[in-house]
Amino acid sequence: xxxxxxxxxxxxxxxxxxxxxxxxxxxxxxxxxxxxxxxxxxxxxxxxxxxxxxxxxxxxxxxxxxxxxxxxxxxxxxxxxxxxxxxxxxxxxxxxxxxxxxxxxxxxxxxxxxxxxxxxxxxxxxxxxxxxxxxxxxxxxxxxxxxxxxxxxxxxxxxxxxxxxxxxxxxxxxxxxxxxxxxxxxxxxxxxxxxxxxxxxxxxxxxxxxxxxxxxxxxxxxxxxxxxxxxxxxxxxxxxxxxxxxxxxxxxx
Amino acid sequence: xxxxxxxxxxxxxxxxxxxxxxxxxxxxxxxxxxxxxxxxxxxxxxxxxxxxxxxxxxxxxxxxxxxxxxxxxxxxxxxxxxxxxxxxxxxxxxxxxxxxxxxxxxxxxxxxxxxxxxxxxxxxxxxxxxxxxxxxxxxxxxxxxxxxxxxxxxxxxxxxxxxxxxxxxxxxxxxxxxxxxxxxxx
Numbered sequence: 010x011x012x013x014x015x016x017x018x019x020x021x022x023x024x025x026x027x028x029x030x031x032x033x034x035x036x037x038x039x040x041x042x043x044x045x046x047x048x049x050x051x052x053x054x055x056x057x058x059x060x061x062x063x064x065x066x067x068x069x070x071x072x073x074x075x076x077x078x079x080x081x082x083x084x085x086x087x088x089x090x091x092x093x094x095x096x097x098x099x100x101x102x103x104x105x106x107x108x109x110x111x112x113x114x115x116x117x118x119x120x121x122x123x124x125x126x127x128x129x130x131x132x133x134x135x136x137x138x139x140x141x142x143x144x145x146x147x148x149x150x151x152x153x154x155x156x157x158x159x160x161x162x163x164x165x166x167x168x169x170x171x172x173x174x175x176x177x178x179x180x181x182x183x184x185x186x187x188x189x190x191x192x193x194x195x196x197x198x199x200x201x202x203x204x205x206x207x208x209x210x211x212x213x214x215x216x217x218x219x220x221x222x223x224x225x226x227x228x229x230x231x232x233x234x235x236x237x238x239x240x241x242x243x244x245x246x247x248x249x250x251x252x253x254x255x256x257x258x259x260x261x262x
Numbered sequence: 263x264x265x266x267x268x269x270x271x272x273x274x275x276x277x278x279x280x281x282x283x284x285x286x287x288x289x290x291x292x293x294x295x296x297x298x299x300x301x302x303x304x305x306x307x308x309x310x311x312x313x314x315x316x317x318x319x320x321x322x323x324x325x326x327x328x329x330x331x332x333x334x335x336x337x338x339x340x341x342x343x344x345x346x347x348x349x350x351x352x353x354x355x356x357x358x359x360x361x362x363x364x365x366x367x368x369x370x371x372x373x374x375x376x377x378x379x380x381x382x383x384x385x386x387x388x389x390x391x392x393x394x395x396x397x398x399x400x401x402x403x404x405x406x407x408x409x410x411x412x413x414x415x416x417x418x419x420x421x422x423x424x425x426x427x428x429x430x431x432x433x434x435x436x437x438x439x440x441x442x443x444x445x446x447x448x
Contacts, residue, residue, distance in 0.1 A: 080365060080441045101369065104271045107440075108367025115444070119362040123288040124281070136271040136367035180366070 024092050027188050027220045028054040028077050033086035035072050035243075046072040047083070048243040054222055056187070059214045059233060062224045064240035071192060073240065074224040078111055078190045079103055091187055108136045112181025112219075114210075116193035118173040120165040126152060126176045127161040133183040151179040155209060171202030178209055182217065189213065191223040195230070207233055271367040273375065282380040289352075296348050296381070297388040300423065303341035304392025304416050305399065307334055311415075312400025312407040338419060345385070346427035353377060353431045354446070360435050361443030373436040381428035382421055389420025 035047040046069045054060050054077075064070045075081035076088050079095045088095050091110055098106060112133075120129045130148035139147070152161050155175040165173050174194060181189050191210060195203035211233040214221045223230060231237060231254060239246040286293055310317075310333045318326040353360075360373050393416040397409060435443070 075441050078365070080444075081439065101270055104364070104367050104369045105269050107365055108271045111365075113362075113365045115362070117358070119358055119444070121281075121359055121362065123284045132363070133366040135277050136273065136372075137269075138272045183366075 025055060026053045026089070027056050027058075027091060028222065029087075029089040030073075030077060031087045031089075033073070033076055033083040033088060035069075035076065035081075036084045045243050047076070049086075050240075050243070050245055051086075052238055052245065052248065054188075054220060056220055057214070057218050059211065059221045059235045060223075060238060061230045061234040061236075062222065062238045062240060063226055063230075064246070065226065068240045069243040070224040070240050072243075074190060074192050074222070077222065078113065079106055105137075108133055109184050110187050112183070112186040112189045114174070114177050114181050114189065114191035114194045116196040118165070118170070118177050118197070120173055120176055120180075122165050125162050125164055126157060126168065126179075129165070129176055130180045130183055133180060137184055139184075148179070148183065151182050152176070154182075155179045169202075170198055171205060174198060174202075174206050175209060178206070178213065182213065182219070187220060189219050189221045191221065191225075193225055193227075194223060195225065195227045200229075203227060204229055271369055271372075273368065273372040278372070278376055278379060282376060282383060285380060286383060292348075292352055293384055296345055296352075296384045297391070299344035299348065300341050300385045300388025300420055301392040301395065303337040303344075303423075304389045304420055305396035306340075306392075307337040307419065308393055308396025308412050308416055309399040309403075309405070310334075310337075311412055312397070312405030313403060315406055316404065334419075338423065341423045342427045345381070345423060346431065349377075349381060349428055349431045353435050357435065357438070357443045357446040360438065361440045361446075364438075364440040364443065370436040374432045377432035377435060378425060378428045381432075382424035385420040385424030385427075386417065389416050392416060392420070 030053070031051050033047055033050050034045070037044045037046055050073060062070045062073060072081070076083050077090070079088070079090060079098075082096060090106065093106065095103065095106070120126075121132065124132070127145070127148050130151055131144045134144040134147065149158075149161060152158060155178055157172060157175055157179070160168060160172060165176070168176065174197075181191075189210070194210065195206055198206060207227075207229055210221055210223070213219055214233075223234075231251070235251055237249045237251070237254065239249070311330060314326060314330045314333075318329070321329055360368075363373065393413055396416070397412070400407065438446075
């Protein structure tokens with residue numbers, strides 16, 4: 010186990026891209042009609058980048074998000090995560106990839122209600138076989154990092170939405186993932202709490218050098234994103250760098 | 263990477279047990295329904311077993327075994343269907359939780375294990391309560407029988423009911439893809 014885990018950072022350093030999506034298509038059959046949820050999308054996410062996928066509801070951003078998270082498989086096209094073609098993985102390998110490489114943050118927080126904040130953060134570590142003492146130590150540190158050092162023994166029901174989402178962020182970091190995927194992370198939060206969470210994600214991105222990909226229609230996310238991928242009707246409408254957006258905004262003023 | 267791919271995610275038994283016990287404690291209201299169903303049917307079974315010699319006095323001798331067996335089967339079916347019904351709902355309410363666990367590395371077998379383990383613990387509690395109540399009723403009405411044998415039978419049947427009634431709902435939940443489970447609306 011030790012040797013293989015040590016090998017991971019070495020692979021991570023070598024690869025420039027954490028996510029490579031090549032011409033992904035996802036078609037659903039609804040009776041006789043074929044719905045093209047994604048219709049030929051290609052893009053890469055560089056290591057350490059903060060990328061937001063934006064688009065109106067029904068544009069296919071959640072579908073795209075599920076593809077790059079290895080939660081769903083495309084009808085055609087390839088998705089590489091850390092250089093691994095996820096279509097080639099069996100159920101065991103996919104579970105291992107999810108546990109080790111990706112940390113998820115969901116719109117509805119999705120903490121396990123019967124477990125405390127600390128236990129929720131420990132859960133992904135248990136799945137990869139981290140010794141109990143080590144898992145506790147690390148979970149405590151992560152919860153302190155997200156500013157919840159005093160709430161480690163609280164259950165999700167005893168925490169506010171913003172606090173729950175911060176627990177979720179700590180949980181996403183549990184196994185030192187290369188990639189954090191956040192699906193509408195601010196969708197259930199008010200303006201101020203949402204802003205806190207966005208700043209936390211940015212902090213994780215810059216300080217821990219974790220690549221962050223969010224699917225969102227929260228425009229507050231624009232300020233912290235390195236790149237924004239706009240999706241419309243299952244296709245990429247445009248990809249913008251933050252610099253460009255700032256320049257546009259500047260012209261308007 | 264080839265090395266790494268051989269690794270499997272794990273869920274040690276003590277961790278699973280811990281989560282299950284926490285879950286039972288926290289959701290006690292819901293879970294009480296399952297326990298009551300088991301308690302009632304085990305009590306029914308145990309008391310009828312004790313009373314069967316009395317009931318048998320009006321039935322031909324060779325009929326007693328068949329009669330007791332049929333009563334046991336009734337108790338078993340009532341308990342198993344009742345439990346499965348409650349479990350189908352209880353487990354569907356937890357699809358989000360299951361999807362979350364899967365997206366953090368839980369495999370199908372881990373989900374299955376957690377759900378079946380939880381049910382078996384419940385049916386053991388119900389089986390034990392049912393045994394005590396059934397014994398009270400049976401002896402109270404003047405029945406006779408071997409309490410040790412009945413205890414074994416009650417617990418064994420309780421565990422079998424737990425396994426059978428949870429297998430299908432747990433299997434169904436375990437094989438869902440994380441996306442399906444997360445998207446599910448109750």
